[in-house]
Each structure stands twice: as structure tokens, then as C-alpha cells.
Amino acid sequence: MKILLIQIVLIAVVVAVVARLFRSRGARAQAIRRLGLILFAGFAVVSILIPDVWNRIAHLVGVGRGTDMVLYALVVAFLSFTVTTYLRFRDLETRYTKLARRLALDEVRGDRPLPDDGDEPPAEDPPSPR
């Protein structure tokens, strides 16, 4: 079995994306993401002006057609999006948990009065007539 360059590149990207799960996030990661976004936009303009650029890249890494190359890039981009979103939701959940816990503890310590009828969720605002 002959290993194509594209296979190495794709595997490397997938591994890098998964590795991000285990690494700490910080200012550097954010900066890299933003730079990547700018490069991505720049390349989008180039590939609109010169559509053949995809074919050339594809041939360079051993893929038959430029469209296949676009598909591979999309798969990788989607995977990375999924991972990033997952991590963001985890961070968000941590903060939200701390907020809810603070509220719960403050309420029981009497810093804030208990709602009269706590069994019911707070009523929604009545729909305004329009």
C-alpha cells in the first residue's frame, strides 16, 4: 500500500485536533485560531480568483481532483469545529455551575428571601397584546 502525502497530512491534522482536547487553552491558542481564520479568508479570496489553485494543491499532495481536496479540508475543519465547541461548552458549564451554586447557597443562608412558592418555576411574563 502506497501512502499518499494527503493521508499523512490528514492524519496529522486529526491527531493535532484531538491533542487539543488534552492541552491547556490560553491566549496563544486563541491568537493562533484568529490568525488561522485570517489566512482562511485570504485563501478563500485567492481560490475564488484562481479556482485552479485547488487542483494544484491536490496534485501536490497526491489527490486526484481539487474538489476532493476541498472535501477533505471540510471534514478536518468540521472535526476541529466540533472539538472547539465541545471545549467551549465545558468552560461555559463550569461557570454556569458556579453561578447556580452561589445562588443556591446564598438563598439558604438567608441572604436572599426564599420564593413564597418555590415549587413552581417562576412564571413567564404574560404575553404582551399586540
Place this chain on the structure above:
Amino acid sequence: MNEDVWLVVPLYNEATVIADVVRRAREVFPHVVCVDDGSADDSARLAAQAGAVVVRHPVNLGQGAALQTGFEYALSVPDMRWVVTFDADGQHQVEDVVAMLDLARTEGLDVVFGSRFLDDRTDAGLLKRAVLRMAVAYTNLTTRTKLTDAHNGLRLLSRDVVSRLQITQNRMAHASELVSQIGALDVRYAESPVHVLYTDYSRSKGQSLWNAVNILAELILR
């Protein structure tokens, strides 16, 4: 006698049993804090009527989050020396807690884990037993502890240990997280046999074995 012990009970939709569980526990341990995790039923009111302190999460966060909230509440009580994590569904026996406390007090332990597998009182199904065994093997492999039962909700923790724990796994993986944090603390711990009573009620509410997959995923993708 047990004025310095606080039972921390995560509570989520257990209206049918919670009043009995709290009442029976309070015959021996007067201090019970139920952390109501956004129950949709009457659980919180019934627990309060039965004499428990009720801390209410405004939204459902998960059992791990409820335990951490209960820990923080218990730490705000100056006289608290021991925290017991206790299930709301009536699976746990108050006598087992008494035995765990005796063990900790006489042997100067910081943590006592309940274990279903130290005697044969607990009647778990074959598949459940197998999955729990695997969970234990995984926990022993990844943490610096040697236990026979990793996902038992009945534990006794000293104030010092509670103040150093920080549970971040909101859902089911908190049990492994707790063991791993205690393993890293370098404190004296032991296991004590407990009887987990699987009733039809607790079975109907109990975690599905599919959760083993979810727990593993939550632990790996932390």
C-alpha cells in the same frame, strides 16, 4: 453524639421516598442537608418538612454538582467534623454509616469508602457486577488508590478532606473524580462493607449500564 456529622444528600425527583429517608437518617444523624438539583416534583418541600436543610439549585446541574454544593454548605457550619455522602433513594443503610464512623474514629482515618463487595449482603445483577468490577479496575489503574468498589455513593469524609476537594464533573464521572482527588491528597483511607439495597424503586431510577460509556467519555475528555 453525632452533632458533628452532616449527611449530604443529592436530591433529584425522589418525592416518593425522600421524607422517609431523611426521617430515618435523622434518628441517628440530626444534621442532613439535601441539595435539591432542580427537582420537578415536591422533593424539596418534603425533605424540608422531614427536617433536612434544603439547598436548591435553580436549575438541574447533575449529581456531582449537587455533592460539591452540599460540601460547600457543610463547610459553612463551623462544628462540622464529618461529611457523609448519602443517596436519596433509600439504597443506603444508616447502620453502615455508624460503622464507618466508628472505624474512622477508632483508627484515625480521614476517608472511609463504602464497598458493596466486601461482604455478600448486596445483591447486584451479574452484568452490573461485571461493569462495576471494570470501573474499579479502571479507577485503580488511573488513580493512586486500591479499592474494591469505586462507584459507591456512600462515603465518609473528614472536614479537612472535604475542604480540599473540588468536584468539577457535574454528571456521573464525579465518583471517579472524587476517588482520584482523594488518592492525590495522601490521606488515610479505608473501605467498609455496606449493604446497597436494590429495591424495585431504586432499580427503576438507577443508572443504566450505558452510563459506563458516558462516564468513560467524560473522564477522558476532561
